[in-house]
Amino acid sequence: MPRTYLKKAPGAAKAANGGSPADIPAIVQGVIDAIRAEGDAAVRLYSEKFDKWSPESFRLSDAEIQHAISQVPAQTVADIKEVQANVRAFAVAQRESIKDFEIETAPGVFLGQRNNPINYIGAYIPGGRYPLLASAHMTILTAKVAGVKKVVACTPPAAGKIPNATVAAMHLAGADEIFILGGVQAVAAMAVGTPTVPKVDFIAGPGNAFVAEAKRQLFGEIGIDLFAGPTEVLIVADETADPFMVATDLLSQAEHGPDSPAVLITTSEEIGKRTIELCAELLEGLVTAPVASVSWRDFGEVVLAGGLDEAYAIADEYAYEHVQVLTAQPREALEKMQNFGALFLGPMTCVSYGDKCIGTNHVLPTLGASRYTGGLWVGKYLRTVTYQEVRNTEQSGKLGQLCGRAARVELFEGHARSGDLRAHMYLKDEFDWIKPGAVQQ
Template sequence: MTRTYLKKATPKASNAPSATTDVPTVVRRVIEDIRKEGDAAVRKYSEKFDKWSPESFKLSKADIERIIASVPQQTIDDIKEVQANVRRFAEAQRESIKDFEIETLPGVFLGQRNNPINTVGAYVPGGRYPLLASAHMTIVTAKVAGVPNIIGCTPPIRGEIPSATVAALHLAGADEIFVLGGVQAVAAMAVGTEMVRKVDFIAGPGNAFVAEAKRQLFGEIGIDLFAGPTEVLIVADETADPFMVATDLLSQAEHGPDSPAVLITTSEEIGKRTIEECENQLKTLCTADIARVSWGTFGEVVLASNIDEAFTIADEYAYEHVQVLTKNPRDSLEKMTHYGALFLGPMTCVSYGDKCIGTNHVLPTRGASRYTGGLWVGKYLRTVTYQEVRNAEQSGKLGRLCGRSARAELFEGHARSGDLRAHEYLGDKFDWITKN
C-alpha cells in the first residue's frame, strides 16, 4: 500500500506531570488511604491536590439554587437545549433495546430483560476546561436508561465552585452533587465513605490520575471506558477546504498537549495547504499554547493513492473521532468500521459531537474502537436472561439432553440435575436415584 507522510508525528518525552510521576503508585496510595480512613482521607487529598476543604463537599438544595441563580440565563438556556438534544438521541437508543420472551420449544420460555444499574457516579472534570458537556453525556444518558441514583462529582476550579458545571449537573438530573475532584472523588464513589455513597458504576473523563483510578477500581465497580487523550482524524479528498480541515484539526488539538490530530488525504495540494493553514491559524488561536504542542508533536498528514486506501488507513488508526470531508462522505459508512464516531460532510464537525448535537462524546481512544463503542444508554443497563419450563415432557427431554451433554464434559453433578427431570417427568430410571 502506497503511503507518503507530508507530516509525521515526532513523539518525545512529555512535560506533563504524569510523565515524571509514578501515576499508578500515587493512585494506589490514595485509594488505599480512602478505604482505611474514609472522609478524613478524602479531605486530606482534596486539600493536598486541589487546595479545597469546604465545610461540606456536598451541595445542599439551597447551595444549588444559589449557585444556579448566579449563572447567566443564556448559559442556562443553552445547557437545557443541549441536554434536550442528548436526551432525544438517548431515548431513541433506549427504544431500540427490547425486553422479550419467546417460546423456543413447546412450554419452554426464554426471556431477556434490561435492568438499569442502581447507583452511578458521574465525574465531570474541571482542570484546564470546565467540561459542562460531560454532565450532559454521563447523567442525561443514565437517567434515560432508568438509573435511579446518580452522584455527580466535579472539582473546584482555581479554588472556586464551577457554577455553570453545577447547573449542568443539576439540570441533567444528578441526585447528589459534590464539589470534589481527582482520584479522591473517584475513590470515594467507588469504595463508599460516610459522606459519599458507594456506586456500582463510574462514567466520565478525566486526567491521567482519574483514568488510572478508574482502571485500578474496575472490577470492584464498572466503568464506561479506559480513556486516553482526545483523537481526531480527517479523511479528505480534493473537494475539501484546507482552511476548514485546519480549523477542525486544531479544534481537537487544543484538548491537550498529547492529543493527536491526523489528516489522511488523496490530494497532495490539500495536505500541504492544510499544514500551512494550521501554522497560520495557530498565530491567532488563544489556546495555541496547547494546540501547537499537540499538532507539532502528534499531528500527521498522510497522502493516500485513492479514497478506498484512505478509508483503509483510517481504519488502521481506529481513532476516537473521524471526520469525512469528501465528495461522497456517506461512503465511509460502508468502507469503515473502526471509529468511535463518524462526522460526515462539511456541515458536520467533531465539535458538534463534543458540545451540542446529541450523540455521546465519551468515546473509545487508543485503538479501543476495534472492540468497543462509546458511552450510550446500553452501558447503564444490565441485559439479563430468565428461563421457565412449563411443559413436563419438554423438561424430561431437556433432562436427557443435559445428562448426555454434561457427562461428555465429565460433570456428573450437572448430569444428575438433568437425570432427575428425566426421571420425574418421563419415568426414566437411574441407579443413583434412590428416593421413594
C-alpha cells in the same frame, strides 16, 4: 499498510502508550488505599493537597445548587437546556431501540431477556484546564434516560470556587447528589464509599491521566464506561475539501491537551500541504495555541493516500475516537469504515458539534479501543439479563436427558444429575443413583 507522510508526528510512539508518567499508577494506588482505610479524612486530605479545596461539606445542599444556578447567565442556562434536549432525544431513541423479549423455543419452554438499569452510578465531570459542562449531559442525563435510580456526580472546584455553570448542568441533567470534589479522591470515594460519599456500582466520565488510572485500578470492584486516553481526531479528505476547514477542525481537537493526536489522511497532496501551512497560520491567533501547538507539533500527522479506499483503510488502522469525513460522498464512510468512536459526515458537520451540542454522546473509545467497543450510551447503564422457565413436563424431561449427556462429556456429574432428575420425574427414566422412593412427586 505503508504510509506516505507529508507530516509525521515525532510523538506518535508516545501517543500509542498514552504518554503517562510511570509514577501515576503508584500515586493513584496510594490515594485509593488511604481512602479505603481512612474514608472522609483521606478524601479531605487529598482535596486540600491537590485542589486546595476543603469546605465544610463537599456535598452541595439544595440551596447551594440553586444559588450556583442563579449566578449563571440566563443565556447559558438556556443553552444548557437546549443541548440537554438534544442529548435526551437521542438517548431516548437509543433506549427505545433496546427491547425486552420472551420467546417460546419449544412447547412450554420460555426464554426471556430483560434490560435492567444499574442502581447507582457515579458521574465524574472534569474541570481543570476546561470546565466540561457537556460531560454532565453525556453521563448524568444518559443514565437517567436509562432508568438509573441514583446518580452521584462529582466535579472539581474551579480555582478554589464552585464552578457554577457546571453545577447548573449537573443539576439540570438530573444528578441526585452533587459534590465539589475532583481527581482520584472523587473517583475513589465514589467507588469504595465513605460516610459522606455514597458508594456506587459504576463510574462514567472522562478525566486526566490520574482519573483514568483510578478507574482502571478500580475496575472490577465497580463498572466503568471506558479506559480513556487523550482525545483523538482524524480527518479523511479528498480534493473537494476546504483546507482552511480541515486545519480549523484539526486544531479544534488539538486544544484538548498537549498529547491529543490530530491526523489528516488525504488523497490530495495539495490539500495536505496547504493544511499544514494553514495550521501554522491559525495557531498564531488561537488563544489555546500554547496547548494546541504542542499537540500539533508532537502528535499531528498528514498522510497521503493513493485513493479513498486506501484512505479509509488507513483510517481503520488508526481506529481513532473522532473521524471526520470531508469528501464528495461522505456517507461512503459508513460502508467503508468499521473502526471509529464516532463519524462526522460532510462539511456541515464537525467533531465539535459532537463534543458540545448535537446530541450524540462524546464519551468515546481512544487508543485503538474502537476496534472492540463503542462509546458511552444508554446501553452502558443497562444490565442485559436472561430468564428461563419450563412449563411442559415432556420438554423438561427431554432437556434433562440432553443435559445429562452434555454434562457427562465435560465430566460434570453433578450437572448431569440435575438433568437426570427431571428425566426421571417427567419421563420415568431410571438411574442407578436415584433410589426408589427418593423423589417425592
